[in-house]
Amino acid sequence: MPVVVLIGMLDARGLEHAWIRDRLKTSGAEAILVDTGVRDVPRVTPDITREEVRRAAGADPADRTRRDGAAATMARGAAEIARRLHRAGRIHGVLALGGGSATAAALAALPPGVPKLVISGLASGDAMPPAGGSDIALMYAAEPVSARVLAGAADAIAGMAAGAVAGRASGGASGGDRPGADPGTAGPLVGATLASGTAPGVHAARELLGILGYEVAVFRATAAGRRSYEAMAAGGTLAAALDATLADLSIDLPGGLITEPPTRPPTGLPGRLEGAARSGIPQVVSLGGLDVARFAAAVPLPARRARVRDRAGVLVRPTPAESADLGRRVAARLREAAAPAALFVPLRGLSTLSAPGGPLHDPASDAALFAAVREGLSGSAVAIHEMDTHFNDPAFGRAMADRLHTILSGFRVHAVS
Numbered sequence: 001m002p003v004v005v006l007i008g009m010l011d012a013r014g015l016e017h018a019w020i021r022d023r024l025k026t027s028g029a030e031a032i033l034v035d036t037g038v039r040d041v042p043r044v045t046p047d048i049t050r051e052e053v054r055r056a057a058g059a060d061p062a063d064r065t066r067r068d069g070a071a072a073t074m075a076r077g078a079a080e081i082a083r084r085l086h087r088a089g090r091i092h093g094v095l096a097l098g099g100g101s102a103t104a105a106a107l108a109a110l111p112p113g114v115p116k117l118v119i120s121g122l123a124s125g126d127a128m129p130p131a132g133g134s135d136i137a138l139m140y141a142a143e144p145v146s147a148r149v150l151a152g153a154a155d156a157i158a159g160m161a162a163g164a165v166a167g168r169a170s171g172g173a174s175g176g177d178r179p180g181a182d183p184g185t186a187g188p189l190v191g192a193t194l195a196s197g198t199a200p201g202v203h204a205a206r207e208l209l210g211i212l213g214y215e216v217a218v219f220r221a222t223a224a225g226r227r228s229y230e231a232m233a234a235g236g237t238l239a240a241a242l243d244a245t246l247a248d249l250s251i252d253l254p255g256g257l258i259t260e261p262p263t264r265p266p267t268g269l270p271g272r273l274e275g276a277a278r279s280g281i282p283q284v285v286s287l288g289g290l291d292v293a294r295f296a297a298a299v300p301l302p303a304r305r306a307r308v309r310d311r312a313g314v315l316v317r318p319t320p321a322e323s324a325d326l327g328r329r330v331a332a333r334l335r336e337a338a339a340p341a342a343l344f345v346p347l348r349g350l351s352t353l354s355a356p357g358g359p360l361h362d363p364a365s366d367a368a369l370f371a372a373v374r375e376g377l378s379g380s381a382v383a384i385h386e387m388d389t390h391f392n393d394p395a396f397g398r399a400m401a402d403r404l405h406t407i408l409s410g411f412r413v414h415a416v417s
Helices: 010-026 050-056 069-087 101-108 147-170 196-211 223-235 275-279 320-334 363-377 394-416
Strands: 003-008 030-035 093-097 116-120 136-140 189-194 215-220 240-245 283-288 293-295 307-310 313-316 341-346 383-387
Touching: 003 010, 003 069, 003 101, 003 147, 010 030, 010 093, 010 147, 030 050, 030 069, 050 069, 069 101, 093 101, 093 147, 101 116, 101 223, 116 147, 136 147, 189 196, 189 223, 196 215, 196 240, 196 283, 196 394, 215 223, 223 275, 240 275, 240 394, 283 320, 283 394, 320 341, 320 363, 341 363, 341 394, 363 383, 383 394
Parallel strands: 003 030, 003 093, 093 116, 116 136, 189 215, 189 240, 240 283, 283 341, 341 383
Antiparallel strands: 293 313, 307 313
């Protein structure tokens, strides 16, 4: 029988949760009601109480404080409850009313493939705190949420949960979307980063990893993709990282000065190249996409000769000085890795735009980037693998995948011993 977890503040929306629970039962699904409320008495009896959620967070279950720390405590506890239920095989789907911090934390704690549905009046905008890499479906609903909307959401999550159960029981559809792999027998989950200019190389690595028995979750090198990838890497969902595309480090290069986004990631999420180091998972990293910075079309760029126009502005090759600065930052972050890490350097270009003959081909910037990385990693435990290929050469992608497989094999043996 599929199990759907209903998570939310049962003091504010208890009656709606009870209604959905009853609807799920008529659909043949079991419902587990988790209370993350912090204010009033719950309006329906939960299966997992707010006291149990506090206890899971390591807090005093009798502490009913309403201070600022209460929300953070419930978020930690909800994430831990979600992990425990998943390990026990007791989650085939999650449905949440509203998108508070506890909901976001619980969803972020679950791997891709577990159906997740959030009903929110803000679903058309920034509906909830970042929830990592979780594959969340958002359903817009006007307030108060009508029975018709609740029924549709309940039926949807019940169907998705039933599909998840059936997929596990049957072994899944052969092949799925991972070449050479069967989604019903998914192996360790590897997070990979990708941009349009690095897609061929990453897909070559992904294909080999699938053949070797891994499941690969691909994250776009955008602001949202960066947050999702780093949150999953830090949260223990990923077994390893193939962080091959760092385009999000250079794409926002403003006015010739390399800077991170103006604010730190919200809710304590790690910054770029910090998630894997924080969780201690093995990683293979490359420099894909560090050949591109984006400027507004109106910004004068007299000193920059290499540029390409697209719909969003102008793509510009970082100068040698900027490339060296990028290399130093990458090396500094990689030196913090606690688990085995390797850096792959494609000597003939970092994306489709900087291949020999490409519009952003610039050997001087390449050389400055590579030299800075070598110097920054000198004496560290990070192995550097330089290949006389372009990033999108299939051989380069396969070499990264093979190296990650080798690291993981040795890492698992060492961890067991």
